[in-house]
């Protein structure tokens with residue numbers, strides 16, 4: 001095993017993979033069905049022929065630029081495992097800023113069952129992370145992609161949240177009614193002209209529909225934010241994520257829509273990653 005692992009590391013390095021040692025361990029652990037930290041315990045073990053062949057296939061995929069999360073079909077978000085599919089964005093750690101902001105701003109209501117809405121839910125990571133924090137809340141996740149909705153539903157089942165989460169296909173929230181205590185959204189925000197400059201793994205493996213927000217990257221905010229006043233319960237909060245440097249433009253849309261108490265929230269790198277606001 002040790003020798004095979006070293007060969008994999010050398011191959012990954014040759015193809016410029018950034019973390020060859022870690023990636024080789026993760027891929028090998030997926031074959032041996034153990035934790036990456038347990039790989040050293042298997043160092044002296046011999047891989048069976050079919051295990052060896054399967055590992056080489058995974059290493060080849062990684063060498064061609066496919067992210068480890070796509071190869072394994074799973075990504076950890078808010079310390080929970082989320083299944084991915086070709087229709088879902090690979091959730092980014094920066095989006096956990098939305099969950100942190102929600103924990104800061106939203107407190108459990110004593111007089112009604114709280115309802116959360118996730119617009120452009122993808123894998124369902126935001127909504128399901130929120131439901132994992134507030135155990136007696138309910139949530140609705142919407143997405144234009146039926147494939148994403150199916151994956152979000154599978155994640156709700158796997159995370160035992162299916163009884164509190166509903167997912168449905170919807171073009172933003174045009175036809176949606178209801179009164180929500182919290183609305184979250186990480187919509188597509190990349191400017192169309194910036195797509196050629198995206199890294200190869202993003203261009204090849206994330207769905208374009210999850211990335212591109214029109215010519216100026218702000219199309220989704222112009223669609224979503226006008227509906228928030230209608231969909232927020234009095235005192236309810238909306239939190240939206242955006243790209244680096246877009247906070248002034250998103251804040252202008254929020255102000256134009258009459259949203260109040262606008263606050264910015266930074267990610268771990270100190271970048272303003274999302275804005276929260278209230279309708280009343």
Ligand SMILES: C[S@@+](CC[C@H](N)C(=O)[O-])C[C@H]1O[C@@H](n2cnc3c(N)ncnc32)[C@H](O)[C@@H]1O
Pocket residue numbers: 087088089090091092095119120121122123124125126142143144145148170171172173186187188189209210211
């Ligand atoms: C940046 S991804 C975010 C996914 C997930 N919430 C996350 O944070 O990982 C944006 C999502 O918006 C969805 N989307 C794009 N256009 C939409 C539309 N018109 N109506 C609803 N959802 C849309 C995409 O399919 C994608 O899942």
